[in-house]
Amino acid sequence: MIQLAISRLLLGSLTLLLAGTVWALGEVKSGYDYVKDETRAMQDDDFENPGMLAVEQGRELFSKMPDSGKSCASCHGEAGEKLDVKSLARYPIYDKEQGGIVRLEDRIRNCQKDQASTEPVPYYDHELLALETFVRNLARGEPVNVQTDGEMESLLKKGDELYHIRFGLIDMSCAHCHDMYPGQYIRGQRISQGQGNGFPAYRLDTGEMANLDLRIKQCLTLMRAEPFAPDAEESKLLEAYIMSRSNGLKIETPAVRY
Ligand code: HEC
Ligand code: HEC
Structure with a gap:
């Protein structure tokens, strides 16, 4: 009804x-x-924007040491400064190795699996969303x-x-x-x-x-x-x-x- x-x-x-x-x-x-x-x-x-909370949560997860494996920060810098913002603005990308389109959330999951040797966070999980928000926020102001x-x-x-x-x-x-x-x-x-x-x-x-x-x-x-x-x-x-x-x-x- x-x-x-x-x-x-x-x-x-x-x-x-x-x-x-x-x-x-x-x-x-x-x-x-x-x-x-x-x-x-x-x-x-930024103080009023409720989305900044997710950026902050993402920042914490980024440097958090997983039980096994490595933190994101250990490879990409404490605040993600080693990530290239111009490159982040290009997502979704075509990835030859993966044989198709890779979105930012896919890339993060791939890194968890292949680089950090941890279990990838499931899609739609708050943690993945927070990490994606944090990483994408690094490129704020860059043209898509x-x-x-x-x-x-x-x-x-x-x-x-x-x-x-x-x-x-x-x-x-x-x-x-x-x-x-x-x-x-x-x-x-x-x-x-x-x-x-x-x-x-x-x-x-x-x-x-x-x-x-x-x-x-x-x-x-x-x-x-x-x-x-x-x-x-x-x-x-x-x-x-x-x-x-x-x-x-x-x-x-x-x-x-x-
Ligand atoms: C019946 C009308 C309608 C249809 C059909 C529709 N949308 Fe929307 N969509 C909306 C409304 C209303 C909003 C919220 C206001 C806005 O940003 O446009 C929205 C928002 C969005 C946004 C967010 C834009 C922003 O800047 O926040 C995206 C992306 C989007 N729609 C994609 C799609 C896609 C993809 C489809 C087809 C699968 C689709 N929409 C079909 C009505 C529609
Ligand atoms: C052991 C080192 C290592 C760890 C840990 C790691 N990464 Fe990566 N990451 C890489 C390497 C190497 C690449 C580039 C190679 C590639 O494209 O696959 C990359 C690529 C990326 C990219 C794409 C950058 C671009 O310019 O296309 C993002 C985003 C990313 N990592 C996020 C993360 C996040 C978030 C985590 C933590 C969950 C993480 N990485 C953990 C090594 C690492």
Whole structure:
């Protein structure tokens, strides 16, 4: 019953949307430009930004010595200063050795397994999210710079296709909301271009951190579609495609979003 009511509500707002003006996607804009002034102010002030808590947790985990193996800091510097921020801004990357797309969270898990000789933290675990937030925050202010040529070209094309496929009971694609209606409101939320430069981000709605994978999952649930597994090929393709759309936008991690 409740689900039906929600889907009615959703369909109702969508009909309203469709009756409105169709906005063409011109300039690439961060989700930052679509949130309320108060939310922007919260993001801009490190003492107010709730996402900074995850950065701090990540920093602690980074230098924590695991029961067996090595700490991240022992190889990458106490504050991660040996990591190259320009290189971090390129994620997700194509990795020849892994034979496909590697996201930041995959890279961290690979390091836990192959370098630190520890058990990789499961996807969606708070610790992995905190580590990802800490590492990505090192590159805050760097423009997103995902590779678009070479091996990435055909993979991004597949991501582009997924972005335009209709999913779920409401039979819409990602592009329906994020390409056609940025600036319009749906259930009190202002639709943005669905960019990835703010992630992992703090969500006021859930009171939790979400990385890009989780955010996509939340949209698929909104579309009443079955979310992809965190390490599914579809998740990686969609994320790489979204981040390539964000090329040139400054990394905001941890952004604050509705
Ligand atoms: C024994 C040393 C060692 C440990 C411990 C280690 N790493 Fe790494 N890490 C590496 C090496 C070597 C590379 C680069 C080789 C590669 O790309 O696989 C790397 C690559 C990375 C990268 C990608 C950097 C880039 O520019 O692409 C990230 C992010 C990273 N590590 C994070 C972590 C985190 C987080 C931890 C702790 C959970 C960790 N590493 C533990 C050695 C280590
Ligand atoms: C019914 C409309 C709708 C559809 C369809 C939809 N989304 Fe969203 N999405 C939203 C709303 C509303 C938000 C929150 C406001 C915003 O940032 O746009 C959001 C937020 C996002 C964000 C976060 C943007 C930011 O800067 O915080 C991403 C990324 C995203 N969506 C990706 C997707 C992907 C990928 C799909 C397809 C699988 C999709 N969305 C489908 C409505 C939709």
